Amino acid sequence: MAISQDEVRKVAKLARLELTDEQVHRFANQLGAMLDYVDRLKELDVEDVEPMAHAISLRNVFRPDAARESQGVEATLANSPASDPPYFKVPRVLRG
Amino acid sequence: MRDAITELSAAAIRAKVAEGELSAKAVVETHLAMIEATNPRVNGLLTVCGEESLAAAERIDARVANGKKVGPLAGVPVAVKDNLCTAGVRTTCASKILENFIPPYNATVVEKLMKADAIIVGKANLDEFAMGSSTENSAFGVTANPWDLSRVPGGSSGGSAAAVAARMAPISLGSDTGGSIRLPASFCGTVGMKPTYGRVSRYGLVAYGSSLDQIGPMARNVADAALLLKVISGRDELDSTSVDRPVPAYEKSLDKPVTGLKIGVPVEFFGEGLDAEVESAIRRGLEVYKAAGAKIVDVHLPHTEYAVACYYIVAVAEASSNLARYDGMHYGHRTSETGDLVETFRRTRAEGFGEEVQRRIMLGTYALSSGYYDAYYKRALRVRRMITSDFEAAFKQVHAIAGPVCPTPAFKLGEKMTDPLTMYLSDIYTISVNLAGLPAISIPAGYSKSGLPIGMQLIGPVFSEGKLLRIARMHESSAGLADRRPAVVDGK
Numbered sequence: 001m002a003i004s005q006d007e008v009r010k011v012a013k014l015a016r017l018e019l020t021d022e023q024v025h026r027f028a029n030q031l032g033a034m035l036d037y038v039d040r041l042k043e044l045d046v047e048d049v050e051p052m053a054h055a056i057s058l059r060n061v062f063r064p065d066a067a068r069e070s071q072g073v074e075a076t077l078a079n080s081p082a083s084d085p086p087y088f089k090v091p092r093v094l095r096g
Numbered sequence: 097m098r099d100a101i102t103e104l105s106a107a108a109i110r111a112k113v114a115e116g117e118l119s120a121k122a123v124v125e126t127h128l129a130m131i132e133a134t135n136p137r138v139n140g141l142l143t144v145c146g147e148e149s150l151a152a153a154e155r156i157d158a159r160v161a162n163g164k165k166v167g168p169l170a171g172v173p174v175a176v177k178d179n180l181c182t183a184g185v186r187t188t189c190a191s192k193i194l195e196n197f198i199p200p201y202n203a204t205v206v207e208k209l210m211k212a213d214a215i216i217v218g219k220a221n222l223d224e225f226a227m228g229s230s231t232e233n234s235a236f237g238v239t240a241n242p243w244d245l246s247r248v249p250g251g252s253s254g255g256s257a258a259a260v261a262a263r264m265a266p267i268s269l270g271s272d273t274g275g276s277i278r279l280p281a282s283f284c285g286t287v288g289m290k291p292t293y294g295r296v297s298r299y300g301l302v303a304y305g306s307s308l309d310q311i312g313p314m315a316r317n318v319a320d321a322a323l324l325l326k327v328i329s330g331r332d333e334l335d336s337t338s339v340d341r342p343v344p345a346y347e348k349s350l351d352k353p354v355t356g357l358k359i360g361v362p363v364e365f366f367g368e369g370l371d372a373e374v375e376s377a378i379r380r381g382l383e384v385y386k387a388a389g390a391k392i393v394d395v396h397l398p399h400t401e402y403a404v405a406c407y408y409i410v411a412v413a414e415a416s417s418n419l420a421r422y423d424g425m426h427y428g429h430r431t432s433e434t435g436d437l438v439e440t441f442r443r444t445r446a447e448g449f450g451e452e453v454q455r456r457i458m459l460g461t462y463a464l465s466s467g468y469y470d471a472y473y474k475r476a477l478r479v480r481r482m483i484t485s486d487f488e489a490a491f492k493q494v495h496a497i498a499g500p501v502c503p504t505p506a507f508k509l510g511e512k513m514t515d516p517l518t519m520y521l522s523d524i525y526t527i528s529v530n531l532a533g534l535p536a537i538s539i540p541a542g543y544s545k546s547g548l549p550i551g552m553q554l555i556g557p558v559f560s561e562g563k564l565l566r567i568a569r570m571h572e573s574s575a576g577l578a579d580r581r582p583a584v585v586d587g588k
Contacts, residue, residue, distance in 0.1 A: 008458070015416060015461040016423070017454055018442035027458055030516055034459055037517055038405040038472065041479050051477030052484060054307050054337075055293040055533020056558075061336035075200040079427035090425050091440050 002032045101126040102263040102585075106172045106320040107347075109266065113171030116160050120153035120171030120215065127173040127217055131264045134584050139239050140249075140258035141218035142178050143186050149173065152215045167213035169327060174209055175259035175268035178219040179226055180311065181300040182206050185216075189302050190224045190234035193422050193429045193448025203300020204335065205269060205311050205328040212327045217265050221255030224450045225419065226271055226304045228252050229279055229522045230512065233452045238509055241283060242582035243548055247506040250280030253314070257284035260314050263585050267315045267324050271301055273308045274407050275501070275526025278538035281314055282501035282551025285540050285580075287321045287568070288314045292558045293533035294339035296325075297332030303418040305411040306337075308530040318539065318569045322346035325561060344562045350569045357567065359385055360395035360494035365525055371504045377542035377550040378500050384575045385498070395490040395497060399483045403528035404520055406483060409463050409476035410531065416460030422448065455516065484532040487555070496567050497555040500525050501538045505548035525553060535561050539568045540577055547580075 008028045012019045019027065070076075073086045082089035101123055104112075112118035128146055135141055156171055176182060179189045181199035183206075188194045202210070209216065223233040231239040231254025239254040241247040242262040249258040253270025257280030260268050270277040272290035281288025290312045301311055313324035326347055331340040361382065366375065382392050424430030424444030431443035449457070463472035490497060502522055512519040529536045534555055541552035552571070556564040 003462075007462075011458055011462050011465065013442075014465060015457050016420070016438065016441040016445055017449070017457065018439075018446040019454075023454075027455065030455060031459055031462065033515075033517060034408065035462075038409055038476075041402060041405050041409075041472075041475050044399075044402065044479060044482065046475055046478035046482070049478040049481050051474055052481035053477055055484075055531075056337070056339060058294070058337065058339070063333060071200055078200060079197055081424060081428075081430035088426055091434050091437050093437055 003028055003035060102130050104266065105317055106169065106266040106315065107323060109172050110168065110170050113156065114160065114166050118171070120156040121150065123171050124149050124153040124173060124215055124217065127265060130262070130585070131218065133587060134242070134262045134264060137240060137245055137584060138242055138258050138262050139237050140220055140255040140262060140264060141175060142188060142190065142221050142236050142255070143219040145185060145216055145218055148185070149215045149217045156213055167211060168323065169209065169212040169214035172214050172267065173217040173265040174214045175218050175220045175256055175265040176206060176209070176216055177222055177253050177256045177268070177270050179222060179271060179302040180206060180269060181302070182216065182219065185219065187219065188236065189226070190222045190236055191448065191450065191453070192235045193445070195235070195429065197428055199300075201300065204297040204332045206300060208328050214327070218259070220253070220259050220268060223252035223254070224453050225302065225415070226252040226273055226276055227415070227452050227456055229275065229519055231255060231280070232509065232513060233450055235450055240509070241506050242584045243285065244506065245584065247508055247548070248283065250283035250506065252276040254280045256314050257281055257286055257288065260284070260286045260316060261582055267313060267320050269311055269324075269328070270314050271309055271311050272530065273305045273411060274530050275523045277312045277314060278501050278526050278536060278551070278553060279522065281538040283506040283549065285549030286314050286316055287318055287537065287539050288312065289321050289325060289537040289561075290529065290535065291325060291329065291561055292535045294337055295535070295559065295561065296328050297330070297335040297338040299332055299334040305414040306418060307414060308411055318565060318572050319347055319350055321537070322350055322565045341559060346562055346565055349562065350566055351573070352566055353388065353570050354495060354563060354566055357385065357390035358494040359390050359392050360490050360497045361392060362395050362397045362400065362490070362497060362499055364397050364400035365499040369503050370500060373544045374500050374502070374504060374550050378498070378552050381541045381552045381571060381575065382498060384571050388570050388574055393494060395494060397486040397490060397528070399479065399486050400528060402479050403483055403531060404524055406476045406479045406531060407523070407527045408459070408520060409472050410480060412456040412460035413463050413473050414460070416457045416464065419453070419457055452516070480531045483528050487532050487534060491557045495556070496564060499553050501551040501553045505544045505550055529555055534558060535564055537564055537568050539571060541575075542577065543580065
C-alpha cells in the first residue's frame with residue numbers, strides 16, 4: 001500500500017517532525033513497505049474479538065489524592081534549555 | 097587477580113564480600129580495569145561510574161568491617177541500561193535528544209539495586225529509545241558482540257548483554273518490549289529474562305511501548321538472574337501497572353526440578369527461515385529435557401505469523417504517544433534554530449531523533465490518525481487478543497513453551513540496516529510474548545560452528561517466573577555446555 005509524499009508530509013506535521021525532501025521520499029517508500037506488511041492483519045476475522053490494550057486486567061488503580069513533597073524548583077529546572085527561575089523560558093505560545 | 101574476580105558469579109561475590117573475604121573495593125577495581133580493557137573495543141557502556149562506584153564500595157566495606165548487615169547484592173557490580181533513570185548520572189537513551197540529560201530521580205529498580213547494596217559501574221548502550229534489534233541505532237556508536245567484534249550483540253539491550261559477556265559486570269539490567277533482553281542474551285551467550293508484565297515497576301524506565309515494556313535481569317547463570325529478579329520485582333505505588341503480588345524467593349528453590357514437566361514446542365517456530373545450526377541447538381536442548389524426564393509435545397500458536405505485524409502497529413502507536421514529550425521545552429535538546437512554537441518542536445525533534453525513531457513515530461502517528469485508527473490500531477489490538485489466546489490454550493497442555501530466540505545467531509554489523517523490515521523479522525519468536533504479557537527467558541543452548549552463542553527461549557504463563565527459572569536451571573545443570581569465554585576478555 002503506497003503512501004504518497006503528501007501523506008508523509010501530513011503525518012510529519014502531526015508528529016511534529018521536520019523532514020527533508022529526501023527523507024519524505026525515503027519514508028514514503030519505507031512506510032509503504034511496512035504498511036504493505038501489516039496489511040496481512042486484514043486476513044483475519046476479528047469480528048467477535050475484543051480489543052486488548054493491556055496484558056493485565058487492572059482497572060482504576062488509584063491512590064489517595066494527598067499532596068506529597070515535590071522535587072523543588074531547582075531540580076525541576078536543572079535540565080531545561082532555557083530558564084529564569086522559577087520559569088521555563090519557551091518560544092511564544094500565543095500569538096498577538 | 098583480575099581474572100579470578102571477574103569470573104565470579106554475583107552470588108559468589110556477594111558471599112565473599114559479606115564475609116569480609118573479598119573487599120568490595122577490590123571487586124570494583126578489577127571490574128573497572130576490565131571495563132578499561134574491553135570497552136574501547138566493545139562500547140558496551142556509554143557512561144562509566146568510576147568514582148561513584150569506588151565510593152559505594154568503600155561504604156560497603158566499612159559496614160562489613162563494623163559488623164553491619166549488607167544487602168543481597170552487596171559489592172556486586174551492575175551495568176544498567178541507559179534508558180533507566182539514575183539520579184545525578186547522565187541518562188541518554190542513546191539519543192541526541194537526551195545527550196546531556198541528568199535525571200533528578202532514580203528509577204524504582206535503581207533504588208532497589210542501591211538498597212540491595214549493588215554497585216552501578218556504568219550505563220549500558222542500547223538502540224535509541226529501545227527501538228531496534230542490534231544496538232546499531234544508538235546515537236553514540238554501535239556495541240560490538242564480545243564473541244566476534246564484527247557482529248552485533250543484538251538489541252535493544254545490546255550494551256547490557258555485552259557488558260555481562262565481557263565481564264564488565266556479572267549482572268545487568270535491560271528492558272524488553274519485543275525481545276530486547278532475550279535477543280541480546282541469545283547473541284551474547286548470557287541468561288536474559290523478561291518478567292510478566294507488571295512484575296517489575298516501570299517507574300523511571302523511559303517509556304517506549306507502555307503496555308509492552310518490562311525491565312529484566314541479565315547474568316551469566318540462572319541463579320544470578322533469579323537473585324536479580326527478586327531484588328527488582330514488586331508492586332510500586334509509583335507505577336500503577338505494577339501488580340500487587342508477593343515476590344517469591346526465586347533464587348532459593350532453583351534446584352528443585354519440575355516433576356512431570358511437559359514442554360510445548362510450537363510447530364510454527366520451526367518453519368522456513370530458521371537457521372539449521374539454531375534448530376539443532378534447540379533440538380539438543382529438548383533432548384536434555386527429555387533425558388531429565390520431561391515430556392516434549394507439539395503445540396500450536398496459529399497466529400504466530402501475524403505477531404510482528406501486530407507489534408509494529410501497537411508498539412509504534414504507543415511510541416508515537418510516549419515520544420511526544422520530547423519537545424525541547426523542559427529538558428533535553430532544543431534546536432538553536434527556534435522559530436514559532438511548532439517550528440521549534442519540529443526542528444528539535446528532527447535534530448534530536450535518529451532515523452529509526454522518526455520512522456516508528458511516523459508509522460505510529462499514521463496508524464492512530466483519523467481514518468486509519470480502526471483499520472490499523474483497533475484491529476491490531478484484536479489480533480493481540482487472538483495471539484494471547486493461542487498461548488492460553490497451549491498452557492492448558494504444557495508448563496512451558498520452548499523454542500529458538502532468533503532465526504539466526506548474531507549477524508554482521510551493517511548487514512540488516514538497509515531494509516527495516518528484515519531487521520524487524522529478527523523478533524519473530526520473541527515479539528508475541530510481549531503482546532501477551534508473558535514471562536520468558538533466554539538461556540545459552542550452544543554455539544554455532546564459528547563459535548557464536550545460540551540461545552533457547554522458554555516461555556511460561558503469567559507470573560510463573562519461579563517455575564520458569566527452575567526449568568531453565570534444569571537445562572543449565574545437565575546440558576554440559578562448554579565453558580567458553582569471549583576472546584576480548586583475555587585481551588585477544
